[in-house]
Amino acid sequence: MKQIGIPTLQPRLKVLNREQALAIHTAALEILEKIGFKMEHPRALQLLSDAGCRVSNGERVKLPSYLAEKAIKSAPKQITLYDQRGNKAMPLVNGNSFYGTGSDATFTLDLETGQRRRSTLRDVANFARLVDGLDNIAFNMSMANPEDAPIENIYVFAFAEMVKNTNKPIVFIADSGRDMAKIYEIACVVAGSEEELQGKPFLLSYSEAISPLRFPENVMERLIFCAEKRIPICFPSGSNAGGGAPVTLAGAMALGIAENLVGLVVHQLVGEGSPFLFGPNVSALDMRSAVVSYGCPEWSLTQAALADMRDEIYGLPIWAYAGASDAKVMDAQAGSEAMFSIVTALLSRSNLIHDVGFLEYGSTSSLEMVTMADELVAMSRSFVEGIPVNDETLALEAIERVANTDTNSIFLMDDHTFEHFMQAHFLPKLLDRSRYDSWEAAGSTDLYTRCNSEAKRILSQNQVECKPDDVLKGIDKILQRL
């Protein structure tokens, strides 16, 4: 009889126990019930008041816990993003992890000159095409706040540029209900129809509440639009420890979660069962430079904690960050900060992980950085796979074979090696392990230089499957009518 195999432990990082998770959750509910928040959107205010919130002074709202608990229950436990051809691409559920880029960097490191310069629509296109060609980068964000796009429609132009240059899922930004509607129109053209888009969404809206505890009209407008149209949305506030939120991580998380829950409650009141990706951005305000850090261990720690809270309490897929840095160039600091957040995000099973490829605390983007991160994600994945233990991997037969042949035999020549090496080892493409002489002969390159060449190679060789002519025409028509 075939025996039941030995299960493989896949390393999983836990940073909170159940008591800690519940205490932070309770504190978040207390913030909403006792301290309250400022809701500046009339319809949202009415909805909250009708649902049982207490409203005072026009827009100060106190929200009873049961409303939050109810919204947590009605939001779907799984959000599936499709690619732009309608194939299932990102089932955001349980411990599935997907990495992608970030939005809105003001500057970019030029691929040719290495100089930091203002980013343009062309950069949006290049990042999209690069992401399209990288195996471990699952979704795309604009990575640029393009200088050459008309400012009042900047997010519509950035979105159009993304769909023209990648078929992967897109996480997008909008400013108000108005540009959101235009982006939605483009998305419908790409999907074929509104129905097809809602059935197989390839996009997720990144919208933000204002810490502490403020909900402006245009932000809520976008949230309500998404709830009605069932476009997946995330709603992280900037509850960074020491700036928008208390300096201590527990309090910063409680505040960020409270702000997220307000979004979730309104969202579910408008569109019960509409998809909502949970989670705040809890980074740290650097106490020397007053910069919100994109490379600090605190952000990785709070999102690992959020993953624990997801498992203990919320059951909703979560929003996260990784693969970014505060370094100004892609140097050793950039590599170490990127790797730290990438591996911990995976170890803690964060779901949708954005901001891959940012430098300078989110102000500058780098194609090389994204290319490096692709390799670091692969490296992390191979680590998190763990060590499968079975007859094949214990390899006693191979050991016997090699031990019994002549003394100068090694495992490298054995068939077992040939059959298993691809799965057994991580095989780097960009991280250099060559001998000194061959490294020197190949130009004595560092990782930055190799990532630069690889990014250029992908941009020139990877063929992004082009959208049909009528789709492209449809998009241009929408842009012209703006």
Next chain:
Amino acid sequence: MSEFKALIEAVTKGDISKAVAETQKAIDAGGFIQAIIDEGLIAAMDEVGDNFSKGTIFVPQMLRSAKTMQECMKLLEPLLKEGDTSSKGKVIIGTVKGDLHDIGKNLVAMMMEGAGFTVTDLGVDVSPEKFVQKAQEVEPDIVAISALLSTTMPAMPQTIEALQKAGIRDKVKVIIGGAPVTAKYAQEIKADSYGADAGSAVTEAKKLMGIS
């Protein structure tokens, strides 16, 4: 050696009760109010600023010292004679229309207060008209404008233009800042100055006032 050694030490350490007690002591001893401010409090804050630039203290320590100074000022202000000034200048500050980022703006405001400016904070999402209206009301020396989004940066030249139209552009100095803002941009839109962070915001504001 300054006669305000103990006061200076209390302010640099951010020991509010000690600093307030020392201020009271100096008042009781009949010291000149202006001297307590200049040689005591401001001297202490200059030292704090230096330490921060050198990297030996952190932002919260600097802010605590600023708060300590303000508590001491509460005792001194009512005693100031006509002609004495407790203020290095008047500032109005706000984040531009359409922009809701305020952490950086708040930090700049606090640091300016700490350095002895009188600051009126107009909040976020401040329209050019509101900047003008407040400028007419407060008659500030400096109008400080913050923007964190490239999409809201154009509201900066619009605000400067509105000040021009209202005929008060040459009565105020305009300083701008925020993540996407650069010195070059400040020049282009004819602002008088630019600060990359809260520390340089203060240095620049002092330069604009002809003090340093």
